[in-house]
Amino acid sequence: MGQNIIEKIMSAHLREGEYVPGKEVGIRIDQTLTQDATGTMAYLQFEAMGLKEIKTDLSVSYVDHNTVQVGFENADDHKYLATVAAKYGVVYSRPGNGICHQVHLERFGKPGTTLLGSDSHTPTGGGIGQIAIGAGGLDVAVAMGGGLFYTAAPKVYLVKLTGELQPWVTAKDVVLKMLELLSTKGNVGVMLEYGGPGVKKLSVPQRATIANMGAEMGVTASVFPSDNVTRKFMKAQGREADWSELKADRGAKYDRVIELDLSAVEPMAACPHSPGIVKKISELEGKAVDQVCIGSCTNSSYKDMMTAAEVLKGRKVHASVSLGVAPGSRQVLQMLARKGALANLLDSGARILESACGFCIGNHFSPKSGGVSLRTSNRNFEARSGTADAQVYLVSPEVAAAAAVTGKFTDPRKAGIPYPNVKEPAACLVDDSMFIKPTPELKSTEVFRGPNLGEPPKNDKMPEQLNGAVMIVVGDKITTDHIMPAGARLKYRSNVPKYAQYVFENVDGTFAKRALESKAAGAHNVIVAGESYGQGSSREHAAMCPMYLGVKAVAAKSFERIHAANLLNFGIAPLTFKNPADYASIQAGDKLTCADWRAAAAEGRPVMLKNGRTGASIECVCALSARQRAILAAGGLLNHTTGK
Ligand code: MIC
Ligand code: SF4
Numbered sequence: 350m351g352q353n354i355i356e357k358i359m360s361a362h363l364r365e366g367e368y369v370p371g372k373e374v375g376i377r378i379d380q381t382l383t384q385d386a387t388g389t390m391a392y393l394q395f396e397a398m399g400l401k402e403i404k405t406d407l408s409v410s411y412v413d414h415n416t417v418q419v420g421f422e423n424a425d426d427h428k429y430l431a432t433v434a435a436k437y438g439v440v441y442s443r444p445g446n447g448i449c450h451q452v453h454l455e456r457f458g459k460p461g462t463t464l465l466g467s468d469s470h471t472p473t474g475g476g477i478g479q480i481a482i483g484a485g486g487l488d489v490a491v492a493m494g495g496g497l498f499y500t501a502a503p504k505v506y507l508v509k510l511t512g513e514l515q516p517w518v519t520a521k522d523v524v525l526k527m528l529e530l531l532s533t534k535g536n537v538g539v540m541l542e543y544g545g546p547g548v549k550k551l552s553v554p555q556r557a558t559i560a561n562m563g564a565e566m567g568v569t570a571s572v573f574p575s576d577n578v579t580r581k582f583m584k585a586q587g588r589e590a591d592w593s594e595l596k597a598d599r600g601a602k603y604d605r606v607i608e609l610d611l612s613a614v615e616p617m618a619a620c621p622h623s624p625g626i627v628k629k630i631s632e633l634e635g636k637a638v639d640q641v642c643i644g645s646c647t648n649s650s651y652k653d654m655m656t657a658a659e660v661l662k663g664r665k666v667h668a669s670v671s672l673g674v675a676p677g678s679r680q681v682l683q684m685l686a687r688k689g690a691l692a693n694l695l696d697s698g699a700r701i702l703e704s705a706c707g708f709c710i711g712n713h714f715s716p717k718s719g720g721v722s723l724r725t726s727n728r729n730f731e732a733r734s735g736t737a738d739a740q741v742y743l744v745s746p747e748v749a750a751a752a753a754v755t756g757k758f759t760d761p762r763k764a765g766i767p768y769p770n771v772k773e774p775a776a777c778l779v780d781d782s783m784f785i786k787p788t789p790e791l792k793s794t795e796v797f798r799g800p801n802l803g804e805p806p807k808n809d810k811m812p813e814q815l816n817g818a819v820m821i822v823v824g825d826k827i828t829t830d831h832i833m834p835a836g837a838r839l840k841y842r843s844n845v846p847k848y849a850q851y852v853f854e855n856v857d858g859t860f861a862k863r864a865l866e867s868k869a870a871g872a873h874n875v876i877v878a879g880e881s882y883g884q885g886s887s888r889e890h891a892a893m894c895p896m897y898l899g900v901k902a903v904a905a906k907s908f909e910r911i912h913a914a915n916l917l918n919f920g921i922a923p924l925t926f927k928n929p930a931d932y933a934s935i936q937a938g939d940k941l942t943c944a945d946w947r948a949a950a951a952e953g954r955p956v957m958l959k960n961g962r963t964g965a966s967i968e969c970v971c972a973l974s975a976r977q978r979a980i981l982a983a984g985g986l987l988n989h990t991t992g993k
């Protein structure tokens with residue numbers, strides 16, 4: 350029987366288990382990437398595991414999130430990352446070199462390989478034909494040391510593309526359409542494979558935009574074939590030798606087929622506060638706009654930026670709009686400068702921002718109170734921009750640039766602006782001088798540890814009995830941005846006791862204090878949640894900091910993949926209600942006990958929670974593999990790996 354692309358790559362990397370959808374398999378990881386906000390903990394954990402050098406083909410440490418450098422913390426972290434990379438054989442991408450996903454696609458991505466990254470948008474690499482997966486830093490640390498990455502063998506959906514995009518319609522609109530079709534929940538355990546005759550009409554950066562926002566659907570990865578278009582992209586990057594063909598066999602099977610006609614896609618927007626609330630731009634036309642941000646790992650390719658610059662050429666940014674442009678890589682910024690496009694942007698009144706995550710993570714450039722912000726990024730969760738009541742819409746660079754000129758939502762097809770039709774470059778400006786590549790001499794580098802850098806927090810073994818105290822009851826689709834805010838708090842990523850003070854800051858500002866008091870009183874803290882708990886980022890701090898605050902279990906209607914894995918890695922039991930209606934019977938302050946807690950969870954039996962207030966018995970499922978149960982019983986992956 351013919352194999353699809355995902356089966357081909359997965360089976361070539363399969364080292365443990367059997368490829369049966371839903372069953373856990375262990376795969377070899379060829380490449381890893383980390384970024385600074387998750388990276389410091391990943392390397393601290395790598396060191397804590399006693400690992401001596403990396404065992405992957407390539408590991409890269411990017412600095413792109415914490416580049417604001419207010420105070421000493423960020424710069425200290427950068428120095429730690431640079432020195433630890435030198436010591437263990439990791440390539441270091443200096444701040445200013447660009448956003449990890451875009452730079453990795455340009456300089457390192459290789460068709461047919463596996464990439465594991467401590468960032469949820471790692472699947473961007475699917476645009477070049479990699480199985481690229483986002484995970485917590487601890488999983489990436491294990492993979493760097495040559496350990497396998499464990500995940501459920503996926504169900505594979507084919508997205509069959511036909512037709513061709515019309516002028517002003519973009520890959521961003523395609524992925525927003527996909528979000529309308531698949532929504533942001535219910536896709537755990539799925540990988541998307543793009544195919545059909547429409548694929549060859551999409552460039553690698555366009556494919557990467559689509560793969561990038563698979564993260565918002567909750568799929569594990571999105572993969573494109575590697576074809577002549579891929580070859581041309583790699584040739585333009587001076588890397589044709591890294592190219593190989595990758596296509597599905599005739600007769601390959603899929604669990605579901607979704608057909609999408611590219612010619613019928615229209616300019617779209619994701620509306621506040623979820624990437625899944627999708628509307629056509631034509632439905633929003635005329636709405637006033639306060640801020641426009643162009644950039645992020647979703648949309649800052651050369652063509653994206655050049656198109657925006659062409660729209661703005663000879664025009665002025667509307668008086669009521671603040672426009673920020675952050676090219677995602679130094680390569681693109683250098684090319685814009687050489688082409689004169691940077692001058693066009695400056696002349697228009699655009700504010701040029703650093704090639705980094707910046708506005709996307711709410712690190713700066715927060716909108717005014719209640720402001721309407723059009724962004725080309727991938728997430729518009731409440732408060733993520735740094736302004737709690739801002740209204741963030743996710744759009745294409747074309748729609749963003751048109752709005753910057755007109756001051757309102759504008760269908761670019763009707764703006765009276767000639768279509769720029771920017772072509773992909775045949776040769777890119779290749780300058781790798783902002784990478785520090787490992788050498789044998791660098792192995793003796795002394796690792797720098799500034800005062801911002803803590804120890805990875807330790808956990809005790811799983812207790813025999815659960816003496817649970819419900820600290821908070823939250824609703825559906827709670828994101829990791831709700832659990833562990835980033836933005837202005839990002840600089841505490843390497844200092845868990847400090848960062849933990851902000852857990853659930855924007856949901857219930859009393860959470861951290863109450864949780865610490867409850868822990869000190871000997872209780873095991875419990876979080877109760879609705880559906881799709883832990884959407885969004887891979888930040889393991891959303892598990893590590895609750896662990897520090899004494900959280901031992903999260904009981905939810907359902908979980909998102911990366912966060913469930915992170916909970917487990919930090920010894921917090923992810924419990925799913927057998928009967929989802931039980932969720933409504935629990936209140937904050939309830940005592941939930943379980944006499945055979947450790948034995949039940951560790952043996953894979955149902956976990957019965959007794960609610961002291963109502964007297965009810967609540968059945969929960971802790972659906973884990975034998976390997977995962979051992980990790981939970983040990984109090985997390987670090988304890989499990991080091992035998993503590
Ligand atoms: C994000 O887009 O939310 C982030 C910031 O890149 C996170 C990683 C982090 O929190 O450091 C992600 O996507 O995993
Ligand atoms: Fe950076 Fe935003 Fe991409 Fe996350 S989504 S990696 S914060 S640009």
